[in-house]
Amino acid sequence: MDENGRSIPAESDEEHGATTLTRRGLLTGAALAAGAAISARAAKAVGAQAAPDPTKVPGARPQVVGSRSPHETPEKLISGSIGGVTRTPHHELHGILTPADLHFERHHHGIPQIDPASYRLLIHGMVDRPMLFTLDELKRFPQVSRLHFLECSGNGGAAYRVDPPTDISPQAMDGLLSTSEWSGVSLATLFEEVGAHPDATWFLAEGSDAAVMSRSIPMEKAWDDAMIAYGQNGEAIRPEQGYPARLLLPGWEGNASVKWVRRLELSDRPFMFRDETSRYTDPLPDGRARIFSFVMDAKSIITHPTYPTRLEDPGFVEISGYAWTGRGVIERVDVSIDGGATWEAAELQEPVLPKCTTRFRHAWEWDGEPAHLMSRAVDETGYVQPTAAQVRDVRGPGTRYHYNSIRGWRIAADGTIGFAAS
Amino acid sequence: MDENGRSIPAESDEEHGATTLTRRGLLTGAALAAGAAISARAAKAVGAQAAPDPTKVPGARPQVVGSRSPHETPEKLISGSIGGVTRTPHHELHGILTPADLHFERHHHGIPQIDPASYRLLIHGMVDRPMLFTLDELKRFPQVSRLHFLECSGNGGAAYRVDPPTDISPQAMDGLLSTSEWSGVSLATLFEEVGAHPDATWFLAEGSDAAVMSRSIPMEKAWDDAMIAYGQNGEAIRPEQGYPARLLLPGWEGNASVKWVRRLELSDRPFMFRDETSRYTDPLPDGRARIFSFVMDAKSIITHPTYPTRLEDPGFVEISGYAWTGRGVIERVDVSIDGGATWEAAELQEPVLPKCTTRFRHAWEWDGEPAHLMSRAVDETGYVQPTAAQVRDVRGPGTRYHYNSIRGWRIAADGTIGFAAS
Numbered sequence A, B: 001m002d003e004n005g006r007s008i009p010a011e012s013d014e015e016h017g018a019t020t021l022t023r024r025g026l027l028t029g030a031a032l033a034a035g036a037a038i039s040a041r042a043a044k045a046v047g048a049q050a051a052p053d054p055t056k057v058p059g060a061r062p063q064v065v066g067s068r069s070p071h072e073t074p075e076k077l078i079s080g081s082i083g084g085v086t087r088t089p090h091h092e093l094h095g096i097l098t099p100a101d102l103h104f105e106r107h108h109h110g111i112p113q114i115d116p117a118s119y120r121l122l123i124h125g126m127v128d129r130p131m132l133f134t135l136d137e138l139k140r141f142p143q144v145s146r147l148h149f150l151e152c153s154g155n156g157g158a159a160y161r162v163d164p165p166t167d168i169s170p171q172a173m174d175g176l177l178s179t180s181e182w183s184g185v186s187l188a189t190l191f192e193e194v195g196a197h198p199d200a201t202w203f204l205a206e207g208s209d210a211a212v213m214s215r216s217i218p219m220e221k222a223w224d225d226a227m228i229a230y231g232q233n234g235e236a237i238r239p240e241q242g243y244p245a246r247l248l249l250p251g252w253e254g255n256a257s258v259k260w261v262r263r264l265e266l267s268d269r270p271f272m273f274r275d276e277t278s279r280y281t282d283p284l285p286d287g288r289a290r291i292f293s294f295v296m297d298a299k300s301i302i303t304h305p306t307y308p309t310r311l312e313d314p315g316f317v318e319i320s321g322y323a324w325t326g327r328g329v330i331e332r333v334d335v336s337i338d339g340g341a342t343w344e345a346a347e348l349q350e351p352v353l354p355k356c357t358t359r360f361r362h363a364w365e366w367d368g369e370p371a372h373l374m375s376r377a378v379d380e381t382g383y384v385q386p387t388a389a390q391v392r393d394v395r396g397p398g399t400r401y402h403y404n405s406i407r408g409w410r411i412a413a414d415g416t417i418g419f420a421a422s
Helices: A012-027 A029-045 A135-140 A170-174 A187-194 A219-224 A388-395 B010-027 B029-045 B135-140 B170-174 B187-194 B219-224 B388-395
Strands: A077-079 A085-087 A121-125 A131-133 A144-151 A177-186 A202-207 A214-218 A227-232 A246-248 A261-267 A299-304 A315-324 A330-336 A358-366 A371-379 A407-411 A417-421 B077-079 B085-087 B121-125 B131-133 B144-151 B177-186 B202-207 B214-218 B227-232 B246-248 B261-267 B299-304 B315-324 B330-336 B358-366 B371-379 B407-411 B417-421
Touching: A121 A187, A131 A135, A131 A187, A135 A177, A135 A227, A135 B315, A144 A315, A170 A299, A177 A187, A177 A315, A187 A219, A187 A227, A202 A219, A214 A219, A246 A261, A299 A330, A299 A371, A299 A407, A315 A330, A315 A371, A315 B135, A330 A358, B121 B187, B131 B135, B131 B187, B135 B177, B135 B227, B144 B315, B170 B299, B177 B187, B177 B315, B187 B219, B187 B227, B202 B219, B214 B219, B246 B261, B299 B330, B299 B371, B299 B407, B315 B330, B315 B371, B330 B358
Parallel strands: A121 A261, B121 B261
Antiparallel strands: A077 A085, A121 A131, A144 A177, A177 A227, A202 A214, A202 A261, A227 A246, A299 A315, A315 A358, A330 A371, A371 A407, A407 A417, B077 B085, B121 B131, B144 B177, B177 B227, B202 B214, B202 B261, B227 B246, B299 B315, B315 B358, B330 B371, B371 B407, B407 B417
């Protein structure tokens, strides 16, 4: 079929292409010649004369699934034992979306291979009707789709050190953040289906990975905006993200959005799992600890210009990055080029969505002198992204999660860029 | 590094995993047993006892770039000579985004391979300073990112036939529609840079494919929202979509958003290319023709339930699909289950963005009787998606583009579904 759904002979397009070249050559010969002349000079100037003219050879045929240009090779940064951590290459991305195959990963015992035909989600405990759902049954319920960020609560630990590395990229520093359009069924819908008891206050979410990752979640989140997600960026969720289905808790620390979720148990108390005490808990200086600190506070990161980029020459530079908050929408992002002495409000790229990254942009003329870039997010609750010192004052040196302090980037006179804590 | 940017020994995670299993077994033994029992019965019921328990084996290690589950194999439908047409599998997608590798394609002489290092964009003609831009130069300008649909103006031709096929999927019927987040530089920025003459009224956009696809575009679009796009869904634009850069005209017929764009020439008149007369022009019954009919009128399509899906049993069905308009935002989508006799307003999934697909949803209880589903989009200008008969009355049988008529789907008592024109 052609684009109109009609059948056309196999020759027509070749001929059509040839005819096109001839006809348009006649129509704009002069203009073409002018363009070709300038192009040729430019090509020579950059020594690109060897590059073949793509207009003189038939192009490649499409495939049933497309692929990247061989000149584009984005990669996640893999670390941790058994590769339990991969980071998104922020400095190579535009806008707010993260391609599904570049979404960060944090798993505690590898990526399970699950056959969707044998997948089941059990919901039991303080419910009227314990039920076991197949994937098709989950997909038959009303669907919701929303764009949300997902961030590991341990993201950005390196920035919290008293001596942070300077030769570190936004990917290595804060790569445990990604944004996707998530589709699935609202948890409220499922909890109504099984008849959740009004006195149930917590539920257990259990994954079917080899770590059997388990977390206790307050019921309020289920009635608010939690979902069982089976779709990511339009297609089926990826194995690294919990295929065929995961819990998704918008705006909350990533670990609580249990992947490969197989069981939800309703209760009147939290379950106190190992990962709620040994990990994902914030020790405080006075010996106490913040536990169940789910919500991700407002944070922003500059993704350009940053290490390893080098500014070639003075002039216009668009300072750009992401801002996000687990408490709703980003209200403002301030940018400083003098290490926080003065701030200016950046432009926020529409759409500005709740619990989603917002792209901010700030036009800057670099004069070639040393500069110290910073960004500071303010969310709709009035919360202001703190400095590293302010976070340390409250939480001391022991904390291992929720590193949302202001990040800095020092630009030297030679254009080289290095990380600098606030 | 671990998620906090600290180094941890290679053993710790294995041990941690094992410990987790032990500890959590102790903590919730009873609940686990209950769950396991019910799961076992269910597994037996569906004959899935052979499926290995993913919690008993270490999971796979991640890769630098993720991949789909082997159980998910979405494919574009390839047709046309030299495969010049590929269609997006709408019936398999959720939300509004199209994964970049499933974006529809329509090219007239294949996909050119272009080295970004030798890529140049020439802007000349009625300008003060003819300029040749490298890709890096284009990326240095202020960036814009927006979610927009792209639709081939020939999309849905099969629906315009007096005898449309019934065994056709939304992919085969209307697969020349996709939605992405596009990032690039505003054309207004570039035209200011070269000093566009105030009396320039049209510009030529020329591609560097073997068809040298060329179109004439009114300057108004450049000053409005046109961009040179180099980013798609966060990453570099894909080769099939114009790598390393394409013209993007939000809301206008896809062909005018010239891919692999190499030259823009400003003029005081249209250039009258072959593809503006032999194609992409709408013949009218009185012998005249609509030319430069760029804007895509409001349209909606149901993507579920549709052929080849079969409804297994009566009960709840969410009728869902896309609505879009080249004139701004979708104001309302009406759904009918009785072939257009009565209509009800569907739910619109937020966000509802300008010149972008909007996902609509309508809860329906199928009683097992034959039904005839239809959807009808209304945009912010008050334009109402027409019936096929209404379009034929105005444009007659000869038209080959802009097929935005209402689509219908007949559901038989046995649950089978077939396409039906409005």
